[in-house]
Amino acid sequence: MQSYQSTSGAPTTTTTTSLVTPIIWFDKEYLNSNEGLLKIVVIILSLASFIVAQFGPNNGRVGFYCFTSMSAFWISLTLFGLYAFHVVEKMYTFPWILGEFGYSIIWATFYFVASLLMLIGGGVQTVAAIFGFFACTIFGYEAKRNYIRHQNNEIAQGERNPPTINGLKTFKFCVYFIE
Template structure:
């Protein structure tokens, strides 16, 4: 009496078809930069409260615009990456789009921070209560400019190398089936 054993290994690959939350993105360099940009935009906005005092006019309005729009767009991008939505629109040149956004915001923060530093210099002797807020706005604006500039550099390099920002996750499952046949 002999028995024959046969083992079958089946590998199934399925593609996830809906967005999923992936907090590991926050530990990557792009994720850390986006979080840093959000924090700096929020701090810049807080420093911009001096806007309501009626000083500075358009310069403070432009700085305020940089803070608010930068915060909103960066938050949207962070959410898109956290939920792997970017992978579903793989035909869009994400790195080129983000490079342009980060480069423009680098220039915006450069000019807005220079304007805040100039205003701080004008109010340094006459209105000390404005000086601190304007100097802090200039300082944190320059930090935001650096954060967006570093991000623009990484996005440009990734775009030139032809990298894809995210790939839709694939789940691989392995199923082993053992079949035992015995002749009669």
């Protein structure tokens, strides 16, 4: 960290550093964290809703529901793996929190629409719709959490000390690439 004091009364600035580990490793603590548990619940709900939807008749509503549930399953499973093995920490220049916010909003909307359509069919499709509404709620909660994390200028994984100006924390920083 470097501090510069100006004699003209200009603010003092402090640089920020991001702490990341250079290796990929499995983090058991991620499994017990709120983010990890939410991903696990979304993965299980998406797979269960896909399986239940397969017992209904094959039509466009079921097709859209199956697309929604299986794409949510695979994307969430991929994100879970990336976070559990700290790959996200290595690719810190990508806006992971914004990406997850967009993904959560889109799939909450998809699950809501698909679940409403499944309610039309009745029977076993109603059970799939209930699973879908639970998944929609969890995706909405994840979107809210990611929005708050983005507003607080948090990073997806790792540690970062925010810069300060005259003792006040600021949240703007620059990333320099060294070749």
